[in-house]
Amino acid sequence: MSSMTLYHSPSSPFVRKISVLLHETGQVERVALREVQLSPTAPHAEVTADNPAGKIPALRLADGSVLHDSRVIFDYLDQQHVGEALIPPSGHARWRRLTMASLADAILDAAVLLRYETFLRPEEKRWDEWQQAQQDKIERALAYFERDCLAELASHFDVAAIGLACSLGYLDLRQPKLGWRARYAGLAGWYADVSQRPSMQATQPK
Ligand SMILES: N[C@@H](CCC(=O)N[C@@H](CS)C(=O)NCC(=O)O)C(=O)O
Numbered sequence: 001m002s003s004m005t006l007y008h009s010p011s012s013p014f015v016r017k018i019s020v021l022l023h024e025t026g027q028v029e030r031v032a033l034r035e036v037q038l039s040p041t042a043p044h045a046e047v048t049a050d051n052p053a054g055k056i057p058a059l060r061l062a063d064g065s066v067l068h069d070s071r072v073i074f075d076y077l078d079q080q081h082v083g084e085a086l087i088p089p090s091g092h093a094r095w096r097r098l099t100m101a102s103l104a105d106a107i108l109d110a111a112v113l114l115r116y117e118t119f120l121r122p123e124e125k126r127w128d129e130w131q132q133a134q135q136d137k138i139e140r141a142l143a144y145f146e147r148d149c150l151a152e153l154a155s156h157f158d159v160a161a162i163g164l165a166c167s168l169g170y171l172d173l174r175q176p177k178l179g180w181r182a183r184y185a186g187l188a189g190w191y192a193d194v195s196q197r198p199s200m201q202a203t204q205p206k
Pocket residue numbers: 011012013014015038039040041053054055056057068069070071112
């Protein structure tokens with residue numbers, strides 16, 4: 001019987017980070033999924049009641065309290081299993097991996113904003129320069145990962161690697177025209193490898 005409930009959407013890359021963690025740490029059975037549909041202009045009443053920001057993921061715990069934001073939920077669930085931690089507990093590794101994870105989240109923030117801009121915003125209100133600025137953030141982050149992080153990414157499938165893998169998966173889903181593989185061959189090779197993991201296969205966006 002599941003003791004926690006995760007507000008969930010199969011296409012949300014922030015939720016996917018949590019789902020990958022659950023698979024990697026053997027906790028899938030502990031969390032029931034509550035599928036919701038929402039957007040900034042069409043909030044979900046139940047989610048908003050539990051998370052005033054109106055965003056998913058949010059995790060309802062057995063005592064009725066709610067955690068929200070994927071980083072907080074990831075940290076919490078990482079402390080609920082006995083295997084190797086996906087967030088290094090201390091020292092340089094902790095801050096390095098969390099900083100890489102934060103940059104992966106920045107790719108997601110920009111990609112989700114781009115999606116809203118092109119999918120939700122009426123055409124006459126769109127702003128090309130703003131869209132370009134979001135794409136520039138994505139490019140700079142990918143260039144940094146390609147140039148500086150390939151060996152680190154390959155060393156552990158942890159908070160940083162899971163974050164980037166979910167970001168690249170989301171770019172494939174929503175921004176295929178960016179064609180990131182053509183410019184980042186190292187990341188493309190790494191992603192091809194990690195995509196084979198059962199946790200990534202089981203959580204592919206629909
Ligand atoms: N910083 C948040 C971002 C979560 C987020 O943006 N989730 C999107 C779905 S992918 C959402 O709920 N959007 C609805 C909204 O912005 O109102 C996290 O890491 O959990």
